[in-house]
Amino acid sequence: MAKHILITGSTDGIGRETARVLARQGYDITVHGRSPRRVEDTVKELERLHPGGSVYGVTADFSSLAQVERMAETVKEGPPLDILLNNAGIIAHEYRLSEDGYELTWAVNHLGHFFLTLLLLDHLNEPARIVNVSSMVHATEIDLDRLNDEDYFDPVAAYSRSKLCNVLFAYKLHRLLEGRRKITVNALHPGVINTKVLTSTWGPVGAPVREGSKMTVYVSTDPSLEGVSGAYFENGARRRSAAVSYDEQLQDRCWEMSLEAVRKAGFSVKVPE
Numbered sequence: 001m002a003k004h005i006l007i008t009g010s011t012d013g014i015g016r017e018t019a020r021v022l023a024r025q026g027y028d029i030t031v032h033g034r035s036p037r038r039v040e041d042t043v044k045e046l047e048r049l050h051p052g053g054s055v056y057g058v059t060a061d062f063s064s065l066a067q068v069e070r071m072a073e074t075v076k077e078g079p080p081l082d083i084l085l086n087n088a089g090i091i092a093h094e095y096r097l098s099e100d101g102y103e104l105t106w107a108v109n110h111l112g113h114f115f116l117t118l119l120l121l122d123h124l125n126e127p128a129r130i131v132n133v134s135s136m137v138h139a140t141e142i143d144l145d146r147l148n149d150e151d152y153f154d155p156v157a158a159y160s161r162s163k164l165c166n167v168l169f170a171y172k173l174h175r176l177l178e179g180r181r182k183i184t185v186n187a188l189h190p191g192v193i194n195t196k197v198l199t200s201t202w203g204p205v206g207a208p209v210r211e212g213s214k215m216t217v218y219v220s221t222d223p224s225l226e227g228v229s230g231a232y233f234e235n236g237a238r239r240r241s242a243a244v245s246y247d248e249q250l251q252d253r254c255w256e257m258s259l260e261a262v263r264k265a266g267f268s269v270k271v272p273e
Contacts, residue, residue: 002053004125005220006030006081008062008113009088011038014133014190017213018085022221023050030056030075032088054079062088062112063098065265072119080125083220086113086166087133095153100265103148105155109162114169114258118269126182127227131220132170136189136234138163140242142250144257165254167232167241172251174230176272184229187241190215 005022009015011033019029023046031046033039039057046055056078060071075081089109098107117130124130139160146152147161170187177183190213219225219233232241244250262269 002026002028003082003221004028004030004054004079005083005085006032006058006075006120007085007087008032008116011035011042014213014216015085015087016042018087018216018220019046020049021213021217023053023055025221026050026053027221028054028056028079030058030078030081032058032060032071034059034061061099062108062116063100063104065100065112065115065262065267068112068115069119069267072116075120076123080123081120081128082125083129083131084117084120084124085131085133085216085220086117087216088113089133089162091155091159093155095150097148100261101148102261103153103158105158106147106162106165109159110165110169111258111261113166115262115267115269117169117173118271121181121183121272122270124183128183129220129225130170130173130183130185131216132166132185132187133216134166134170134187134189134232134241135160135163138167138189138242138245140164140244142244144250144253164242164245165258167245168251168254169258170232171230171245171248172255173272175248175251178229180272184225184227186219186225186229186231186233188215188219188232189234189239 007015010019010031031042043055043057058071058074060067092104096104137160142161167187170185174185231238
């Protein structure tokens, strides 16, 4: 039976190229995007690349936890997932709040994926993999108490902090699941790739998206990484993330703050014991 992967942000950039590669390899894929039309177009493309396989489509704007919750409910109506690739990301160039009242970049890049992952934990077909797409520019320091402050906002700094939270989340979830569930949790830097985030901020200084998909495909599917968890990958190998990311107290605080943000917005979620 083909393995099933959900790739967030898979109607464009690295996510879409990853979906193309895995469709050709025979994976069943759930496509996610904000635009129903782009989701439909991507599903049709992947069906051509994977005739006889299963391709599904879901829509959600990750700036809305209500939409994330509805997306998770839709996903759970389908077959279990073997892999969850948390790939979608933005960089807000001005201070904006999400539908739930949180700084937009952090809300989309971290909080939406945090919520989705916890909602889908029991829909994973073990042994399973969770992979968070972070960045080499993930922050080396962070004040979690100021993430929502407009005075603390800078577009690149906010992006970097959200990417650090992706790593903190991966390491914390790994600690919670280790020895209890056959689910690995890792983070990665895909490379300096010409995605919308890169070109809108730094210009077209990166490599084509097909280069970025090499890391997402590798960490999500390579047999050599079976059982490897709580790790960060860059340039085709396991690397050290920022020193601050290994601070377990900071991991715990980021986790508790994220849970509180979800609950404050009016949602509940089951957390691993």
